[in-house]
Amino acid sequence: xxxxxxxxxxxxxxxxxxxxxxxxxxxxxxxxxxxxxxxxxxxxxxxxxxxxxxxxxxxxxxxxxxxxxxxxxxxxxxxxxxxxxxxxxxxxxxxxxxxxxxxxxxxxxxxxxxxxxxxxxxxxxxxxxxxxxxxxxxxxxxxxxxxxxxxxxxxxxxxxxxxxxxxxxxxxxxxxxxxxxxxxxxxxxxxxxxxxxxxxxxxxxxxxxxxxxxxxxxxxxxxxxxxxxxxxxxxxxxxxxxxxxxxxxxxxxxxxxxxxxxxxxxxxxxxxxxxxxxxxxxxxxxxxxxxxxxxxxxxxxxxxxxxxxxxxxxxxxxxxxxxxxxxxxxxxxxxxxxxxxxxxxxxxxxxxxxxxxxxxxxxxxxxxxxxxxxxxxxxxxxxxxxxxxxxxxxxxxxxxxxxxxxxxxxxxxxxxxxxxxxxxxxxxxxxxxxxxxxxxxxxxxxxxxxxxxxxxxxxxxxxxxxxxxxxxxxx
Amino acid sequence: xxxxxxxxxxxxxxxxxxxxxxxxxxxxxxxxxxxxxxxxxxxxxxxxxxxxxxxxxxxxxxxxxxxxxxxxxxxxxxxxxxxxxxxxxxxxxxxxxxxxxxxxxxxxxxxxxxxxxxxxxxxxxxxxxxxxxxxxxxxxxxxxxxxxxxxxxxxxxxxxxxxxxxxxxxxxxx
Numbered sequence: 001x002x003x004x005x006x007x008x009x010x011x012x013x014x015x016x017x018x019x020x021x022x023x024x025x026x027x028x029x030x031x032x033x034x035x036x037x038x039x040x041x042x043x044x045x046x047x048x049x050x051x052x053x054x055x056x057x058x059x060x061x062x063x064x065x066x067x068x069x070x071x072x073x074x075x076x077x078x079x080x081x082x083x084x085x086x087x088x089x090x091x092x093x094x095x096x097x098x099x100x101x102x103x104x105x106x107x108x109x110x111x112x113x114x115x116x117x118x119x120x121x122x123x124x125x126x127x128x129x130x131x132x133x134x135x136x137x138x139x140x141x142x143x144x145x146x147x148x149x150x151x152x153x154x155x156x157x158x159x160x161x162x163x164x165x166x167x168x169x170x171x172x173x174x175x176x177x178x179x180x181x182x183x184x185x186x187x188x189x190x191x192x193x194x195x196x197x198x199x200x201x202x203x204x205x206x207x208x209x210x211x212x213x214x215x216x217x218x219x220x221x222x223x224x225x226x227x228x229x230x231x232x233x234x235x236x237x238x239x240x241x242x243x244x245x246x247x248x249x250x251x252x253x254x255x256x257x258x259x260x261x262x263x264x265x266x267x268x269x270x271x272x273x274x275x276x277x278x279x280x281x282x283x284x285x286x287x288x289x290x291x292x293x294x295x296x297x298x299x300x301x302x303x304x305x306x307x308x309x310x311x312x313x314x315x316x317x318x319x320x321x322x323x324x325x326x327x328x329x330x331x332x333x334x335x336x337x338x339x340x341x342x343x344x345x346x347x348x349x350x351x352x353x354x355x356x357x358x359x360x361x362x363x364x365x366x367x368x369x370x371x372x373x374x375x376x377x378x379x380x381x382x383x384x385x386x387x388x389x390x391x392x393x394x395x396x397x398x399x400x401x402x403x404x405x406x407x408x409x410x411x412x413x414x415x416x417x418x419x420x421x422x423x424x425x426x427x428x429x430x431x432x433x434x435x436x437x438x439x440x441x442x443x444x445x446x447x448x449x450x451x452x453x454x455x456x457x458x459x460x461x462x463x464x465x466x467x468x469x470x471x472x473x474x475x
Numbered sequence: 476x477x478x479x480x481x482x483x484x485x486x487x488x489x490x491x492x493x494x495x496x497x498x499x500x501x502x503x504x505x506x507x508x509x510x511x512x513x514x515x516x517x518x519x520x521x522x523x524x525x526x527x528x529x530x531x532x533x534x535x536x537x538x539x540x541x542x543x544x545x546x547x548x549x550x551x552x553x554x555x556x557x558x559x560x561x562x563x564x565x566x567x568x569x570x571x572x573x574x575x576x577x578x579x580x581x582x583x584x585x586x587x588x589x590x591x592x593x594x595x596x597x598x599x600x601x602x603x604x605x606x607x608x609x610x611x612x613x614x615x616x617x618x619x620x621x622x623x624x625x626x627x628x629x630x631x632x633x634x635x636x637x638x639x640x641x642x643x644x645x646x647x648x649x
Contacts, residue, residue, distance in 0.1 A: 003504075009483045010503035010549050033547070040545040041526040043504065051483075053504065057550045081539070105615015106593065108527055110539040111546070310601070310608040327607055 003046045012055035016062065016141065019054055020168055024143040027165035030054045034062075034077055035111030037104065038120045062115065062170065065089075071176055073139075076115025076169040080104070080127075083114065084308075091306050093174060094334070095130035095202040098185040101309070102126050102200075115169045118151075121159045121225075124264075126187060128226035129202035132218035133183075134174045141170040148173075155225035181206045181214070182288055183334070184281045188273055190264070197221045198265040201277040205285040212236045217281065221264075222257035222274050231256045232278060241286035249282055250275040287343070288336045300473050301341060305334035318388040319468040320461070321363020324356040325349060338473055342466055349462050357458050361427045364464075365393050366415055367400055367438060392468055396430045403435035411435060414442045421446060422453055429463035488552045492517070493561025503549035507541075508532045510548045511558060519559035519588045523617070530616030533589035534558050540596040542615075559588035562595065570640070571595055571633045580629035582620030589616050594630045602638055606631065 010033075013019050022030055031048065033039045034056045042048050056062060062077030065086055072088060083089050083100040090097045103126045104112060117125045118138070136151040140163060151172070154162050163169065181204040189195035200220040206213050215237060217229040232252040239245045259270035304315055312330040313323075320326065328348045335341045349357075394401070400411065418426040428441055445453060489498045492515060499514045511517045511534070523531035525544050532544045535557040562569040571591050574580065581587040590613060597604055597612030604612065609630045610623075618626060 005502040005505040006483055008502065008504040010547060012503075012549055012552070036545045036547060036550070037527055040506070040547065044506075044525050044544070053547075055547070055550055104527070105530060106596065106612060107530060107533055107540045107542045107615050108545075111541055310605055310611070313607055314605055323606065 003043050003048065008043075008048075008051050008053065010053040010055060012057070014059070016059060016168075016170070019056065019059075020141055020143050020166070022054055023168060024166045026052075032056050032119075032168060034113040034116045035079060037108050037112040038116060038122075056115075056168075062113075069176070071173050074114055074172045074174070076118070076171055077113050078115075080109035080112055080114070081106075084109065090308070092176060092179050093130070093134060094183045095133055095185045095204070096127060096174070099127040099130045099200075099202070102187050114172055118154070118172070119161065119163065119169050121155055121161055123155075123158070123223060123225055123227075124196050124200075124221040125226070126197060126200055126220065129200055129218035129220045130185065131172065131174075132226055132228045133202040133204050133216040134178060135216070137173045138169060139171040139173065140164075140167045142167045146170070152228055158224035178204050178216075181216075182285050182336075184284055186277055186280070188277070196264060199259075199270050199273045199277060201274075201281060203278075203281045205281070207241075207285060211238055211240050212285070213238075215285075217253075217278060219253075219257060219274055219277070222259045222270055224258070227257060229253055229256055229278070236282060241282050246279050246282055249278055253278040288334075288340045300475055301335060301337065316472070318392065319472050320345070320349070320360050320465040321389065322349075322352060322356040322360035324352055325360065325465075328352075338470065341469055341473070345465055345469055346462060349458070349465065354454065357454070357461065358424060360461050360465075361424055361457060363389060364425065364427060365390070365397075366425050367397060367411060367428065367430065367442075392471065396464070396467075399433060400430065400435045400438065407435045407439070411439055411442070414439060414446070418442060418446060422450065424457075427457040427460045427464075429460045429467070431464075431467050486549065488548055490551055490553060491555045493557060499548070501548050503547060505548045506544055507534070507536075507546040507548050507551050507556070508543035510551075511543060511556070517558050517560050521585050521588060523585065528617070529586070530589040530593060531586050533592045533616065535592060535596060538596075538599070540593055540615075557592070559591060562591065569595070570636050571598070571630065574629040574633040574636065575626070578629035578632060579625040580621065582618075586616055586618040586620075590618065590626055594633065597630070598634055598637060602634065604630070604634055609634075 013022060029050065030052045031039065031050050033053045039048065056077055059077055062075040064075045065078060066073045067088055080100040080103050083096060100109065103109060114127060117127045131151050137148055138151050138154055139146055139148050142164065143166065149162065156162060184203045185201065187200040188198050197220055199222055202218050204216040215233045217232055218226060219229060220226050232249050235248045235252040236245055254271050254275050257271065257274050259267040261267050304312055307315060309330045312333060313326045316329050317326045325348055329344060332344045335344055415426050426442055428438055430438060445456060448456060483502055485500045485502055487498055487500050489496065491497070497515060499510055501510055501514065508520055508522060511520055520534055520543055521531040522544060523529035527542045527545045530542060532542050533540055534543045536546065536551060537554050563572060571594050575587065575591060593613050593616050597609065601608060606627060609627050613626065
């Protein structure tokens with residue numbers, strides 16, 4: 001039943017001192033409320049346990065982020081938007097930045113707070129595995145003074161914590177010692193936005209001499225509390241990541257979680273996915289992290305790794321015209337070097353839908369022309385960095401541009417024939433190929449059936465993307 | 476400080492709504508959404524889910540997009556609120572409203588005020604959003620009619636027009 005506002009008291013004392021005094025005077029009577037993204041939902045459902053609320057919203061003492069040489073101290077009242085906008089968090093604490101990005105929509109990110117996420121103590125909260133991975137410490141405050149405790153001890157059971165009734169969460173401290181680690185976060189939910197996780201992972205790892213030198217793995221939604229996977233970490237520490245170790249890690253992980261069946265998922269599904277997420281992380285660690293350092297070897301790549309996702313998509317889009325490809329590439333960051341970038345690109349390209357491939361094909365100019373077709377109905381209204389893509393097309397097709405008029409004419413006719421036959425423009429990796437060579441290829445491919453030709457065009461596009469990615473790194 | 480042993484009582488809350496200073500007398504836990512609709516007669520913000528999932532009650536509070544169903548009115552004290560009613564300039568539609576009209580971005584209309592405010596919030600921060608950024612900016616607003624494509628196209632068009640206007644105003648050429 002809906003709550004009646006006339007039954008509820010609420011005060012906004014406006015200072016931390018006044019709030020902890022109130023909590024001390026009547027321990028347990030006052031429920032702190034920050035941005036209300038959890039409390040107001042319970043209130044609307046008539047499920048708030050108490051009738052007295054004290055507002056923490058916008059309290060200056062709780063909404064600051066202080067950075068020292070050793071740690072970053074985040075006020076409990078900082079919103080997800082505050083976290084997303086903080087440059088150091090984006091750069092050095094990508095697991096937390098990703099969690100902030102994944103929590104709710106923009107309106108909830110503007111109001112929901114990190115402290116609220118912790119104190120509300122949902123095992124499905126997106127930011128909590130990140131805090132476990134970074135070995136956060138919490139500062140609790142009361143009229144008795146401050147105390148600092150490791151976050152990993154804070155949750156004692158489902159929605160139970162070590163916080164006393166007169167205490168308030170003041171700040172979250174993250175040590176700045178994980179910058180050289182590969183950071184891996186993934187959320188599995190019913191949809192990308194506004195979904196509560198079925199399972200989520202936040203993990204950090206570092207390899208040295210081919211073995212796992214240090215590792216942190218934390219999962220959400222797999223136990224009554226957010227869980228650090230100590231046994232799984234132990235199973236891989238000091239080992240090479242091979243098939244046997246991956247199997248051991250999966251067994252350890254599925255052994256130390258305690259997922260339940262609920263409205264969002266089943267225990268069986270969660271167990272399988274949790275194992276998959278751990279294996280995915282370890283595979284990526286093995287593939288990428290030998291070269292990952294605080295600063296990558298390639299400046300272009302290092303800078304791109306740090307960009308907000310929207311800008312990262314725009315930056316890499318000239319290399320391949322598929323927006324799904326650009327999105328997935330941005331999601332796979334950080335990528336340590338050229339080899340990792342090319343491997344990620346090839347894998348991503350092969351995983352795309354046919355419509356994504358065709359979107360990429362359509363972004364190219366017809367061989368011998370300078371601009372991509374403008375008559376395409378599917379063309380998005382905004383073409384990021386189209387100029388760069390066009391400039392590269394011109395370089396790639398230089399030999400054709402320089403060809404004699406007769407060759408160009410024959411090529412143009414063959415192009416038209418191809419378009420009539422397959423309903424899209426002819427794609428070939430033109431770099432290094434002369435006009436007669438291209439004509440020969442085009443003539444041969446006109447004999448392909450539709451499926452074979454789609455696969456061949458996709459392979460050509462893959463090669464074009466690879467060449468462009470290499471150029472992109474040299475800018 | 477007040478003596479709370481007498482139980483909850485109404486308080487006077489002053490804030491600015493669509494540029495005008497307003498005062499209301501309300502219980503502190505009344506939802507901003509209800510105060511806007513019932514006390515101030517601003518029925519543009521809609522109640523959908525009532526739990527922060529659908530975005531149809533979106534308003535701007537001090538420039539930030541919020542779900543007004545999750546804001547106790549006491550927390551809106553002294554703030555600046557903008558609702559859909561405050562977006563048009565008299566009879567001249569806001570560029571987003573015009574684009575939504577032209578691109579079929581509104582169908583039944585329940586989500587539209589929230590969609591437009593979420594889009595306005597995005598375009599204030601990002602003049603040239605990509606399609607993905609538009610989708611992210613609107614990800615907290617649910618629409619059951621349009622399939623979203625027309626909405627995203629409307630926002631992209633509004634961004635383009637806004638940018639042109641900006642170029643015109645600054646004398647820059649495209």
